[in-house]
Amino acid sequence: MTGHMLIFGMGYSAQVLARKLRARGWQVEGTGRAGTIAFDDYAAIDAALDRASHVLSSVPPARDGSDPVLDHHRAALRDWPGRWLGYLSSTGVYGDTGGAWVDESAPLGGGRRTARVVADLGWQALRGDVRVFRLPGIYGPGRNMLDRLQAGAAHRIDQPGQVFSRIHVEDIAGGVIAALDAPEGVYNLADDEPTSQNAVVEEAARLLGIAPPPLLRADEAGLSPMARAFYAENRRVSAGKARRVLGWRPAYPTFREGLRALAALSPEAEVEAPLLAAAS
Numbered sequence: 576m577t578g579h580m581l582i583f584g585m586g587y588s589a590q591v592l593a594r595k596l597r598a599r600g601w602q603v604e605g606t607g608r609a610g611t612i613a614f615d616d617y618a619a620i621d622a623a624l625d626r627a628s629h630v631l632s633s634v635p636p637a638r639d640g641s642d643p644v645l646d647h648h649r650a651a652l653r654d655w656p657g658r659w660l661g662y663l664s665s666t667g668v669y670g671d672t673g674g675a676w677v678d679e680s681a682p683l684g685g686g687r688r689t690a691r692v693v694a695d696l697g698w699q700a701l702r703g704d705v706r707v708f709r710l711p712g713i714y715g716p717g718r719n720m721l722d723r724l725q726a727g728a729a730h731r732i733d734q735p736g737q738v739f740s741r742i743h744v745e746d747i748a749g750g751v752i753a754a755l756d757a758p759e760g761v762y763n764l765a766d767d768e769p770t771s772q773n774a775v776v777e778e779a780a781r782l783l784g785i786a787p788p789p790l791l792r793a794d795e796a797g798l799s800p801m802a803r804a805f806y807a808e809n810r811r812v813s814a815g816k817a818r819r820v821l822g823w824r825p826a827y828p829t830f831r832e833g834l835r836a837l838a839a840l841s842p843e844a845e846v847e848a849p850l851l852a853a854a855s
Contacts, residue, residue: 576755577601578658581620581627583644584634585610588663588713592631592748602626606634617647624651629659631751632698640693645701653702659755661706662698663747665691666740666763668709672810674738679709679761679816704759708750711765711812714830715744719837720779724788730798731773731790732806739772739805740765740812743827743836753821762817768829769811775830782838 577600582589585605593603604623606614612623624630630652632644645652652660667688669677683692698705714720723729742765750764773790780787793806817823827833 578628578755579604579626580629580631581605581623582610583607583614583630583632586633587715587718588710588744588747589631589633591715591744592751595748595752614643620648621651624648624655624657628657629661629755630655630657631661631663633663636690636694638690640690640697642694642697645694645697649701659706660702660704661708661751661754662695664695664698664707664709666709666711666765666810666812667808668692668695669810669812671808674736674809674811676811676813677763678813679763699761706754706757706759707761708747708754709761709763709812710747711740711742713744713747714741714833714837716837716840718744719834720775721783721834721837724776724779724783724785729776729779729788730796731776731788732796732798733790733792734771734806737771737806737809738769738811739809740769741775741830741833742766743825743833746825746827749826750817750821750823753817753823757821760816760820762821763812763814764817764823765812765814766825766828766830766833767814770830772806775834778831779834782834 579602580596582593582603582605585593585607589605590609593605596603604611606612612619634644636642665688668683668691669681670684683695695707698707720729747764750762754762777787793803827836
């Protein structure tokens with residue numbers, strides 16, 4: 576299958592998807608610094624919608640939950656006659672589950688990502704054929720624990736039992752591509768082994784041949800409010816539906832494979848990482 580994809584928000588994850596689609600013969604346009612259209616050029620966006628067969632938004636919501644894409648293009652997207660509409664959301668919509676597993680049937684809300692909940696539900700309510708992809712912690716070239724360790728920005732926090740899920744950026748693109756000819760609905764995309772941040776830090780340190788940072792209490796580490804909020808939530812995300820319905824299989828089923836692949840990148844490959852620096 577080939578088509579013409581319009582992406583709102585050509586950030587970190589969307590750029591990887593765009594590269595993969597272009598390699599398959601797709602035409603891809605997008606908004607943002609790495610895109611081809613200014614987000615506030617509404618005439619150009621309307622023209623791009625007319626050309627597009629597929630539309631994906633990776634634009635995050637504002638703090639109040641308002642979605643910039645829906646705010647400006649809700650009516651056009653509701654009546655848009657194209658073949659496929661998708662949205663990149665967050666597994667933060669599930670809030671803290673005390674380490675329990677969640678799937679797409681789990682209740683939403685109650686966490687630090689209330690704005691994400693509002694936006695997620697807004698996209699689902701837009702029309703009946705939207706695909707919503709809920710993503711956990713994203714890592715990949717230029718955004719990973721190897722880089723954080725080398726920059727002296729990694730921490731090990733003494734918080735027994737705290738786990739979360741993650742996904743390699745290449746596997747996000749793979750999941751979206753797998754859904755291009757699949758039913759609408761909500762899909763979690765996550766790897767197979769939720770684990771603690773400490774385990775990821777320790778594996779990255781092993782690959783680099785350095786000692787991991789010391790184990791600290793949260794109040795000793797000088798964490799930002801955002802980082803403290805991250806450690807306040809604890810959940811495991813199941814991607815069983817994506818496996819069953821989309822036939823999706825992550826190329827990096829755990830953080831170990833993902834970190835090994837990143838550690839093997841040549842210096843030339845790492846030079847390209849700044850091109851993917853915008854947030855997804």
